[in-house]
Every structure is written in C-alpha cells, then in structure tokens.
Amino acid sequence: MTYKFLDHTSDIGVEVRSSDFKGALVEAIFGLIEIIFGKSFVDFDCNANFETLEISSFDKESLIVDTLNEILYLIDTRKIIPVKPEILDLSNNKVILRYKPFHFNFDDYPIHLYVKAVTFHQLEIIENENETIIKYFVDI
Amino acid sequence: MIIEKITDYKYRIPKSNFPFMRVDGIVYADETLLEAIKNDKTIEQIANTASLPGIVGYSLGMPDAHQGYGFAIGGVAAVDLKEGVVSPGGIGYDINCGVRLLATDLEYDDVKSKIEELVKQLFHEIPSGTGRGGDLKLSYPELDEVMKLGIDWAIQNKFARPEDKEFIEEYGRLPNANPDMVSNKAKERGRDQLGTLGSGNHFVEVQIVQEIFDEEVAKGFGLHKNQVVVLIHTGSRGLGHQVCTDYLKEMDAAMKNYGIKVPDRELACVPIDSKEGKRYLQAMASAANFAFNNRQLITYNVRNVFKRLFKTDKVRIVYDVCHNIAKIEEHNVYGKKMTVLVHRKGATRAFPAGHPALPEVYRPIGQPVIIPGSMGTYSYVLVGTEKAMEETFGSTCHGAGRTLSRHKAKKMMSADEAVSKLREKGVFIQATTKSGITEEIPEAYKNVSQVVEVVHQAGISKKVAKLKPIGIIKG
Numbered sequence: 001m002t003y004k005f006l007d008h009t010s011d012i013g014v015e016v017r018s019s020d021f022k023g024a025l026v027e028a029i030f031g032l033i034e035i036i037f038g039k040s041f042v043d044f045d046c047n048a049n050f051e052t053l054e055i056s057s058f059d060k061e062s063l064i065v066d067t068l069n070e071i072l073y074l075i076d077t078r079k080i081i082p083v084k085p086e087i088l089d090l091s092n093n094k095v096i097l098r099y100k101p102f103h104f105n106f107d108d109y110p111i112h113l114y115v116k117a118v119t120f121h122q123l124e125i126i127e128n129e130n131e132t133i134i135k136y137f138v139d140i
Numbered sequence: 141m142i143i144e145k146i147t148d149y150k151y152r153i154p155k156s157n158f159p160f161m162r163v164d165g166i167v168y169a170d171e172t173l174l175e176a177i178k179n180d181k182t183i184e185q186i187a188n189t190a191s192l193p194g195i196v197g198y199s200l201g202m203p204d205a206h207q208g209y210g211f212a213i214g215g216v217a218a219v220d221l222k223e224g225v226v227s228p229g230g231i232g233y234d235i236n237c238g239v240r241l242l243a244t245d246l247e248y249d250d251v252k253s254k255i256e257e258l259v260k261q262l263f264h265e266i267p268s269g270t271g272r273g274g275d276l277k278l279s280y281p282e283l284d285e286v287m288k289l290g291i292d293w294a295i296q297n298k299f300a301r302p303e304d305k306e307f308i309e310e311y312g313r314l315p316n317a318n319p320d321m322v323s324n325k326a327k328e329r330g331r332d333q334l335g336t337l338g339s340g341n342h343f344v345e346v347q348i349v350q351e352i353f354d355e356e357v358a359k360g361f362g363l364h365k366n367q368v369v370v371l372i373h374t375g376s377r378g379l380g381h382q383v384c385t386d387y388l389k390e391m392d393a394a395m396k397n398y399g400i401k402v403p404d405r406e407l408a409c410v411p412i413d414s415k416e417g418k419r420y421l422q423a424m425a426s427a428a429n430f431a432f433n434n435r436q437l438i439t440y441n442v443r444n445v446f447k448r449l450f451k452t453d454k455v456r457i458v459y460d461v462c463h464n465i466a467k468i469e470e471h472n473v474y475g476k477k478m479t480v481l482v483h484r485k486g487a488t489r490a491f492p493a494g495h496p497a498l499p500e501v502y503r504p505i506g507q508p509v510i511i512p513g514s515m516g517t518y519s520y521v522l523v524g525t526e527k528a529m530e531e532t533f534g535s536t537c538h539g540a541g542r543t544l545s546r547h548k549a550k551k552m553m554s555a556d557e558a559v560s561k562l563r564e565k566g567v568f569i570q571a572t573t574k575s576g577i578t579e580e581i582p583e584a585y586k587n588v589s590q591v592v593e594v595v596h597q598a599g600i601s602k603k604v605a606k607l608k609p610i611g612i613i614k615g
Contacts, residue, residue: 007545009180009207038575058393061405069385076378077328111270112575113546114339114615116233116381120392120405121209139209139233139381140340140546 003031006135012113013122013137021060021125022087024132025067025095029085032068035138036075038112044083046102053082056094061123063093064134068118079104113140141183143167143174149598153187153199160191160403167201168537168598176543176586180207182214188403189217193411194224196473196480200532202487203594204541204586208232210406213486216535219412221468221479225400226417227409228391228424230483232464233384235424236431237342237375238309239461239510241521242442243361245454246368248348248610256568258346258449259611263570265441266344267336268615270572274335274437283327283430284319286334290429294436304436306499307457309489310467312432314425321423322379323386330379330430335437339576339615341539342374343512344438346611347519353603357523360505361458363605370455371519371607372438373512375464376431383427387420412481421466428465435460458521459508463488463538469497471533482533490524490536490601509601511592514540514585515577515614516562516569519607520592527599536601537592540585549584550575562612571614580614 006013014031018024033041055070057063074080082099089096116139126133144152146166151174153165165186169177177183182205189211190199196218205214210229217230251258267274278286286293291312294300305311319327337344349367352358363369376383391408394416395401400409410416443455466483473480491497493506502508507524517540528534544552553561555574558581562569571577589606596603 005547007547009545010213010542012546062389062392066389073325073329073382077325106270110573111339112573114270116378117385119209119233120388123405137209 003027008137011137011140013135015133015135017131017133019130021127021132022090024134025064025087026085028064028068028134028136029071029082032071032115032118032138033081035113036111036115037109041081041083046083046100048100048102050098051101052088053097054094055097058093060093060125061120063095064123064136065118065120067095067097068136072115072118115140143183149594153183155190158187161187163190163195164198165190165201166198167205168594168600169203170590170594173203173586173590173594177201177205182207182212185210185212186215188407189215191403192217192219192225192227192407192409193400194219196220196478197533200535202537203591204486204537204539206541208485210404211483211485214537214541215485216482216487216533218471218480218482218533221412221481224412224481225409226412226420226466226481227407227483228384228387228420229406229408230485231384231424231466232485233381234375234464235380235383236428236462237464238431238435239463239512240372240435240439241458241510242370242439242455243363243458244368244446245452246450247366248368250450251368254449255611258445259568259570259613261445261449262344262442263613265445266438266613268339268572270339270615274332276334277332278334280327283331286433287319287322287426287429288317289313290317291432291436294433299440300436304457306501308432308460309462314428316422317425317429318422319426321419322383322426326379326382326386329382330377333377333379334434335441336377336434337374337438337615338377341580342615343515344442344613345371345609347371347607347609349605350608351606353605357505357604360502361508361521361604363458363521369607370442371510371512372435374434374438376427377434379430380427383423387423390416424466428462432460459510461488461510469534471529480533482535484535486538487535488538489534490522490528491534492524492526492529509536511537511588512539513588514582515580515612516565516567516609517582517588520588520603521605521607522592522595522601523604525599525601528601532600536595540588540591542584543586544584546579549581550578552583553578553581567609567612569612569614576614
C-alpha cells in the first residue's frame with residue numbers, strides 16, 4: 001500500500017505516492033474505496049469483464065477530483081466497486097480508466113463511512129523526477 | 141494574523157490582514173472557544189470568504205465554527221444581490237442539512253419503561269441509507285415533483301399533515317426550484333434515499349425537555365419541562381452532494397469568464413445574475429426541497445412508531461430549520477435596506493419577533509432556533525433576536541462543532557465503552573456501524589452549552605430550553 005490517511009478536524013484525507021501520475025491516480029482510487037468500505041481492495045479481484053470510463057477535465061487537479069467523484073458515483077448508485085483499476089491513457093487532462101465492476105451487496109460489504117464528495121480542499125500534486133505525490137480530502 | 145477583541149464574545153479580523161479581504165471578519169466566541177477555532181484553518185477561511193465579490197457587512201464566524209471546504213463551517217456571508225456572487229461552497233455539500241424538532245404530548249414517565257423498545261422500533265423504521273435504501277424508490281417524474289413542490293408533495297401524498305407546513309422554514313418549499321437544473325447523476329444518487337438518515341453526525345434523538353430558561357417563549361413554542369420531544373438531523377443526502385459537486389466544477393471553469401479570482405478553489409463562485417448562478421440557485425432550491433421531504437418522511441415514520449407504541453398521534457412539528465443554505469433576504473446594511481443573498485453554512489436563521497417570514501403563531505415570539513448537541517449531550521432551543529438582524533444577517537450558531545478528527549476520536553474510546561457510558565446516563569443507542577458511534581463521541585466536539593452561552597451572551601439568539609437525550613438512532 002502506498003497511500004496513507006491524513007487527519008482533518010471534520011473529514012479525512014489521503015496521501016498517495018507512486019512513480020508517476022498514472023500510478024498515483026490509481027492509488028488515490030484505492031484510498032477512496034478503503035475510506036468507504038473500511039478495508040483495502042488493492043489485492044481484490046473478481047470474475048467480471050473490464051469496463052472503461054473516460055473522464056475529461058481542464059487541469060490535473062480537476063482530473064483527480066472528477067475521477068474520484070466518478071468512482072463515488074459508481075459506488076453510490078450502481079453499487080459497483082471498481083477493482084483492478086488501471087489507467088489506459090492519460091493525455092490532455094483526459095483519462096481512460098479500466099476496471100472490473102464488482103457488484104457488491106451491503107450485507108457483505110457494509111458502508112464504513114459515507115463520503116459526500118471529493119473536494120479541492122488542500123488538494124496537492126507534487127511531481128518530482130521519480131515520484132508523484134497526491135494529497136486530497138473528502139467530505140464525510 | 142491580527143485578531144482584535146471587541147467584547148468578551150466578539151472578535152474582529154481586520155481586512156488589513158490580507159489585500160484580498162473586502163470586509164472585516166467577525167468571530168463570535170469566548171476566549172477558550174477562540175483558541176479552539178484558531179487550532180485549524182477556520183480563521184483563514186473566514187478571511188478568505190471576505191474576498192467574495194459583493195460581500196457586505198462582515199464575513200461572520202459563529203462560536204461553533206471549524207474548518208470546512210472554502211467557507212468555514214459555522215460561517216455566514218451576505219452578498220449584494222446585484223453585485224454579488226453565489227458560491228456553492230458557502231452552502232456546503234449537504235444542501236439544506238438541518239434539524240427538525242417534534243414535540244409529543246408525552247412526558248418522561250410515560251415512556252421511560254419503553255425507551256429501549258422505542259429506540260429499536262425507530263431504528264427499524266428509519267433507514268440509514270448507507271446500506272438499506274429508503275422505503276420509496278421514486279420514478280424520475282416523482283422525484284422532480286418532490287423537488288419542485290417541497291413539502292406540498294408530502295401533503296399530497298399523505299406523508300405530512302397540512303398544518304406541518306406552517307412550522308417549516310420557508311414553509312417547506314423554496315419557490316425557485318427547478319429540477320431540470322439538477323443533473324441525472326444527482327437524481328440517481330437521491331432516488332432511493334428519500335426518508336433516510338445518512339451517516340456522520342446525522343441522527344434522530346428522543347429527548348426530554350430538561351430545563352426551561354424562558355417560560356413565556358417556551359410556552360409559545362408548546363414546550364414544557366419533562367416533555368418528550370424528538371430531534372431529527374439530516375439533509376439532502378446524495379442528491380444534494382452531487383448538486384454541489386456538479387456546480388462547483390461548472391463554476392470553477394466559469395469564474396475566469398467573469399474575471400473572478402478567489403484565494404481557495406472551493407470558494408468557486410459566479411455572479412448571482414449569471415446563467416450559471418441562476419441555474420445553481422434553482423438546483424440548490426430543488427435539493428433543499430428534497431431535504432425538507434427527507435425530514436418529513438422520517439417524521440412520518442416517527443409518528444407511526446409513537447402511535448403504535450404509545451397510542452398517540454399528537455406528534456407536532458415545533459420548527460424545522462436549515463443550516464446549510466443560501467436565501468434572498470432583506471437586511472439593513474450600512475444604514476439602508478438592502479436585498480442580499482445570505483449564505484449560511486453551518487449557521488441557523490434566527491429571525492426576531494415581528495418578522496414577516498415567521499408563521500403567524502410565532503410572529504409575536506420570534507423564530508425557534510434548534511441547536512443539536514453532539515451525540516449524547518444536550519441540545520437547545522433558542523429564539524431569534526433583533527440583535528441578530530442588526531449584527532449577523534439574522535443568523536446564529538448551528539451545533540457543537542468538531543474539535544477532534546475521526547481518527548483521534550476512535551483512539552479515545554471503543555464503541556462498547558461509548559455505549560456503556562451512554563447507558564450509565566440512561567441513554568440507549570442503536571447505530572448501523574460501530575465507527576458511527578466512536579467517531580461521534582462527545583469528546584470529539586466543542587461543548588455545545590459553551591457555544592450556546594456565547595450566542596446568548598452576545599444576544600444573537602436567546603436560550604429557551606435545554607433538551608436531554610434518552611434515545612439515539614444513528615446511521
């Protein structure tokens with residue numbers, strides 16, 4: 001796991017580290033899922049065909065917020081946990097995300113924390129030569 | 141940052157602190173609460189809010205203020221309707237999060253032998269929505285009606301009594317709602333959540349009136365000592381959250397078209413009169429109307445449980461207040477009457493006696509202001525004052541306000557310990573998750589009595605009654 005949770009008076013934050021932005025975005029997704037379900041889905045797999053999701057934004061910060069809010073929407077409405085997420089393409093503030101849709105039920109996968117939204121609050125992207133760090137906070 | 145003491149309960153953040161501040165900030169607090177407020181970015185956020193184009197008077201912080209997104213939670217900002225902006229961050233993700241107080245004709249002795257059963261039945265009847273959805277799965281046209289008609293939808297569908305409407309802020313219906321301005325995503329998130337509680341600090345509490353501070357006003361609100369009351373705290377659920385997310389994104393992109401720069405991206409805003417501003421206010425009103433109906437469906441279920449267990453149908457609404465909302469109101473600013481858009485984020489309207497927005501029955505007394513405490517602690521009923529009109533755009537505090545993160549709260553106490561402590565105080569609790577209990581322990585919050593004392597002493601609302609919980613239902 002290359003993400004950790006950050007303290008916040010009323011909410012919760014995630015700090016992720018990866019060798020590049022693509023990897024950091026995937027880790028950010030895992031962090032969000034762990035906040036919601038209270039457990040890691042990093043090694044989780046399921047028998048389902050991959051689906052893709054395309055998200056366009058106007059800068060990198062928005063791309064993070066928009067991508068994570070899309071994940072939130074999948075969980076909240078379609079009752080899908082996107083497992084084995086992978087970035088197929090990332091260019092011009094557009095991301096193509098591939099994942100296996102795991103249809104969960106609340107008895108086996110109860111919601112640990114209901115997340116209202118992923119926010120721009122204290123959002124940080126630090127890109128070094130060999131490492132990308134993303135920090136984001138969610139409203140709960 | 142320079143903060144000047146004005147009185148024992150009021151501090152000024154002069155606009156000279158930052159070049160972007162258009163007006164001073166004012167924080168209502170005593171010395172100890174101010175120290176707590178200074179522990180996070182609250183003061184900075186109150187200063188940032190003072191940068192909003194068109195802001196008038198002051199950027200205000202209530203004694204329960206704590207760090208939020210863009211705006212501080214416990215913040216109030218009024219902007220000139222002609223020159224000003226609307227900022228979704230000034231309302232919050234949970235649009236029309238609010239509280240509703242129900243009064244019964246029962247006294248503590250009538251219910252004390254059945255409290256556990258009462259809590260169990262309420263927990264069963266009121267879905268949290270974080271697992272089991274609501275009992276209603278609305279079609280899209282039905283959901284549009286909920287958002288358009290507000291409480292009138294519930295009256296038409298027999299979930300509300302006609303007289304309920306009188307006792308809800310704005311009579312349970314913001315008139316400019318337009319569901320067409322609400323995205324399909326938002327509608328999908330909210331479709332099976334009507335009548336659900338949600339998680340976090342949302343709750344239903346059975347309480348008794350423990351102390352009366354103002355007999356005459358309490359009588360006017362229909363409250364007396366030992367009376368059993370029910371407090372409902374929830375909002376617009378996923379629908380409102382998605383409306384905020386959608387419009388923050390839109391405004392973030394649109395700001396540059398209007399030459400607006402703000403010190404924090406979560407303060408994204410556009411002119412009220414712009415197409416984006418008008419659309420947001422219509423969507424916000426739609427989500428607010430959804431929230432009124434959300435609290436109404438919970439009321440419906442509470443009434444059913446009381447009827448079944450205690451054979452009473454005398455469960456009436458004392459009042460329902462919004463604490464995350466923006467409203468167009470008239471106020472005296474700089475010595476003249478001005479129409480402004482008041483953003484209240486974690487702040488409660490507190491209109492005085494005689495205000496035309498109040499229902500006839502409360503007009504001679506003033507508006508009931510309902511202040512929920514943290515889990516297991518006291519809640520309060522206050523009354524609005526003229527001083528609130530003069531100083532805070534008719535606003536006051538909204539609750540206790542967090543001081544500890546959820547992580548730190550969890551480390552302090554286990555769920556079992558928290559439940560035992562509540563039991564010792566004669567309080568039964570039923571919650572969907574253990575973390576829902578540990579993260580909301582009273583130790584994680586400011587002392588609500590201290591918060592209320594500040595607004596009382598500052599005169600921006602006055603104490604009427606103190607309520608003690610005997611049963612808690614949490615998501």
